[in-house]
Amino acid sequence: MQTLRKPLSVVLGLLAAVVLFHFVLSPFYEDALDVISVWHVLNWFMALGIVLALAVTYVHRREADPDARGSAGADAAFYAAATLAILFSWNWFDDLTAGEGGQSQNRGYFWVIINTTFVMLLGALSARLWKDSPGE
16 A cells, blocks of 8 residues: 555545536636536546545554544544545436436535535545655
8 A cells, every 4th residue: 555655646636636626617618618528527537536535544544543543533534435425426326317407406516515525535635645655
């Protein structure tokens, strides 16, 4: 796992940056680009990022000393990743099966929570992996 920390950090950081960029700036280029189609492609990469986040937080949680202060943080990160995975899967599968009418407006609001949580969680994991990687 030690040798994978920096590459994983870069991948998670890039995913967080791309989702943040598209989430925040898409109103500026929605006339030139089909924003929804970009989300449909990004969702596949987000799914990969969430699986990586689950794996990283699980390993960190397993390695944490239960009596140490960092154990609560490792637990919180793992459960945040698990919650994100559940919400993302639920909403993404609905989006995949919604048909031509698209998702309901209520389901669309969940993307705000999912995208924000995705950026924050993967950004934090990226920073932690970079800091904890060997060779510093």
